[in-house]
Amino acid sequence: MTVDKIDKEKKIIKTIRIDVDKCNGCRACEVICSAFHATPKYSSNNPARSRIRIIRDPLRDIYIPVYAGEYTVAECAGRDKYTIDGKEYDECAFCRASCPSRDEFKEPDSGLPLKCDMCEGEDEPLCVKWCHAEALIYEEREEETIPEDSEEQEDMEIGLESLADKYGLQTIMDALSRMSEKD
């Protein structure tokens, strides 16, 4: 099986376009996010529970709204500094991970990771709606992707084929049956 036989899928990618130059640092995005995700909805407010944060350092004119992405068990090696327009940024400032290296995107009491859900059920994420500065703009993009299932299947088959080439098909089958007995 080769790649060009796979049908490509069209997928809607939901993103927030962030213009750090427009951010006025007011944190309204954090306010409405934490309110929306309270249970019951809007019953409480606490920016420490927000899934969007402004990495903010006013005297150095640094304002980066960043919204929560995946949880990661281990921190990465990224400790680099970026200088953009004369301003120095930590690499972490642009990272969306809920990560052991920092306090962002964790529930304050439990430490459980937080992740942005684009305000499921609303017309647009509420941080976008509440950002009058237009630093946050919601965008839906259509992208062509290879369906995930066939991609994984293909990857696995390529791997198995190469293992069979190396060790012989029988050895691989023996190993598989031993592994399945253990389970």
Next chain:
Amino acid sequence: MRYAETGFNLEIDLTRGNIEKVATDPRDTELYLGGLGTNAKILWDRVGPEVEAFDPENLLIFGAGLLCGTPATGCNRTIVTTISPQTKLMAFSMMGGFWAPELKYAGYDKVILRGKSSDLVYLYINNDTVEIRSASHLRGKGALETAELLRKELNEPKAQVAAIGMAGENRVFYASVEQGRSSASRGGIGAVMGDKGVKAIVVRGTKDINVADPEKYIELCNEVLEYIKFREENPIPGVMAILSRLGSPQEMAVHDEKWHTENFSWGNSRTRRKGFWTEEVAKEWEETLESARTRLISCYNCPMKCGATLSLPGLPTYMMKCFTKLTYTMGAFSNLDFGLRIAQKATEYGLDGYSTPQVMAFALELLEDGILTDKDFPDMPEDTEGRFYYLLDKIVRREGIGDVLANGTHWAAEEIGNGAEEYAHNNIKKVEQLPLKLFMMNPIYYLMYCTGEKMNITQIEGQFPQAPFPKREHREKFVKDWFQVPDEKFKQYFLDWEMRGEENVTPFYPTIEMTCEIVDWQEKMHYIDDALGMCAGLSSFHLKPPYHMHNFPKFITAGAGIEMDQDKLTKAAKRYRNLVRANNIRRGMRRKDEVPPTDHWKRRFPELEKELLDTYYQYKGWNNDGIPTKESLHDLGLDYVAEDFIKRGILTDGEDASSK
């Protein structure tokens, strides 16, 4: 469960180093709301008239507004209350920024400081952990510098810091408390903080603030946001730029300063400079601001961009908002570059941007007229700019003449004598006012200036247009979507207000009765803001603001879970407004103190002015000396105030006239 508020205050005894978390009485919230209202109650209960500003018994109260920490846009005010060294009355300056919501998230509505620390300390509030820590390494440091150092030292980049600079440490009577781009500046609150030995209060909080009716509350918040957007797209025509758009006056955004530079006075509030604003000046100042300003910035949860980060070559970055942009420039007859540069220094020192330049201009005028001499200013530079820097340093260090000037123009004039009193000409209740000198007495402003206890006109005025519109058709257009009025009659008052002619013109229109109603409405809205923690820039300061008498009760009901309607809110605001006055009456304030600067208007109308004040006092339920009567106090449930007044002989039991 408590809604909107946390239900706890932090009580800190600096003398003993004792810290207590004290539950508050929810009935007080219902009666006095929060912020200024409950601050005034605490001051009444615990700080008697014998207590002076720098006595250990004086309290310094940092109160977050009732709705701070909820999603209500622009609700972020800390109301700081104490006895002022400058006025010897109750001071209640406010600051926006980020501190009040953070305090709420840490689990407290107020921080109440009493006593004095023998060493310089700072307070570190991190949720349930509250510590008094040594600040000896921060002595003499700038206010913003202190905040930066503490955030780094504590490894808490998200902590909010309210700090004083050297002016507060040295008890300058107009020292401010600075907090990033905001400050509580009026009345010398920073001096009281310095006197108590507190350099800074650092707050970090990660707890929830709850609201009573979530769906309703967020609906109200969304309505406000939508209306803000509408107002941004539809500025009010026919009024000056700073009134046509919401927010604090947009001084950081605008370049055209013709109106301020030609209508406000320069130097020691003396000189009008008609024709000052030339194309050349406009170009130079625009370049100055454009090159200094890195970004327009906001307070917590507010889309208005009233502040700015300013970076001038060779100086540390700082933040500014509003009219301090021009006060140093105009005090020194200089240019904007000078004004922004010296303001950087003054901000780090922690000084009020209104009083400070006036005090310095006052000193130079006394020198010019020979009341002070060269001997009082050893080694002072020749040029005015150099002299301003010289005086700034002398004042914050309280060196030489600076020690006298550090007490403000009123007390300095008294100490200098020899006719210096005539030079402290722009004060109300001993506090330096905006350098505004006008022609025709305006009845609305007359009453606001006389009876305001907030000492700053921008914190008293609002809601009603400052002047009539030229044509009736303009006025008709204005009132069409003026739904904020608490009563339809205000529309008629405005419609009938003529600019020229024989009838319905200033100063005899609005009539005395109308004037009383207008002033009362304006004052009420400010007092409501100050209890809820709302910024006047989205509310009481503006014509057609997003917050008004019709939605405030709903905000309180849905937010704090206190059943509220317009009448009940009016009564609550009246209650703590009278408590503010009661605090001041008990400290000796009387009708004699309620006068605008003599030269504020050229054309005065003594008979009309007397009648205005007589009628307004009556309207407010105060006797002819400005003292709340026993009857009106009883109506407000403030019998305890009446009893105190009678006990002290301020009121006599049988009648409402004052005996003392």
